[in-house]
Amino acid sequence: MHVKLKINADMNRNQINKSRMYFACDLVLDNHLTFIASLPELQAAHQLLKNKLALIEQYRQVQEVDSKGLTINKTKLRIELTQLIMQFSGVLKAYATIQKDDVLITKANYSLSKLQKSSDPILYDIGLLLFSLATPLKTELERFFLSQTEFDAMESLLNSFKTAIPGKRIATGTSKVSTAHIQETFKAIDKLLKEEMDIFMILFQFSEIDFYNEYKSARIIIDYTGRSASAPEELL
Numbered sequence: 001m002h003v004k005l006k007i008n009a010d011m012n013r014n015q016i017n018k019s020r021m022y023f024a025c026d027l028v029l030d031n032h033l034t035f036i037a038s039l040p041e042l043q044a045a046h047q048l049l050k051n052k053l054a055l056i057e058q059y060r061q062v063q064e065v066d067s068k069g070l071t072i073n074k075t076k077l078r079i080e081l082t083q084l085i086m087q088f089s090g091v092l093k094a095y096a097t098i099q100k101d102d103v104l105i106t107k108a109n110y111s112l113s114k115l116q117k118s119s120d121p122i123l124y125d126i127g128l129l130l131f132s133l134a135t136p137l138k139t140e141l142e143r144f145f146l147s148q149t150e151f152d153a154m155e156s157l158l159n160s161f162k163t164a165i166p167g168k169r170i171a172t173g174t175s176k177v178s179t180a181h182i183q184e185t186f187k188a189i190d191k192l193l194k195e196e197m198d199i200f201m202i203l204f205q206f207s208e209i210d211f212y213n214e215y216k217s218a219r220i221i222i223d224y225t226g227r228s229a230s231a232p233e234e235l236l
Helices: 013-030 040-099 102-108 112-117 120-144 148-204 209-218
Strands: none
Touching: 013 040, 013 148, 013 209, 040 102, 040 112, 040 120, 040 148, 102 120, 120 148, 148 209
């Protein structure tokens, strides 16, 4: 089965160009399986190429999925937490104003713009602070429409948001590992093509001229904008 790679921005331009060449070679060989069946060594090299192309696709999927999914989830949590912090802040300020508690007013005074500009850890700390300030006053704050439902929601959001903060960093680290694996796999494919498959293909240079020329043409790295990125490699 011919593996198709979905290209994304995590692969650099050189890798995109090379990957197109790899898959072109794979397709040429797929279209001439009868010829390569006569040479088990080329058959084995072709299967190894397919395996490595499948690896690149797996690593690329890690690059694409991990980070984006966590970013979307954390953004949603941040919006919900910010809204709840504003509610707690407003209720605490109202209560403190009635009690003429200037200290509590100062501690609970947070604007939406300040929250939006705060880093994730700071936003978490602010939410935890207001939750801690409000908890001993839970009964008194019921008259300000801050019920057990809001307290439960704040506790749940704080826990989820705290988990999501390092989650993005972990995913980014995983993506970097996948990027390194992609680089290693590209090097391995280059070595496989140059030191094995190119040499085996020379055997078809005169017996199966069209097959040989198709492969040689596929080995040209073409810039994805349509310009030639490199001259065709001369097969030994």
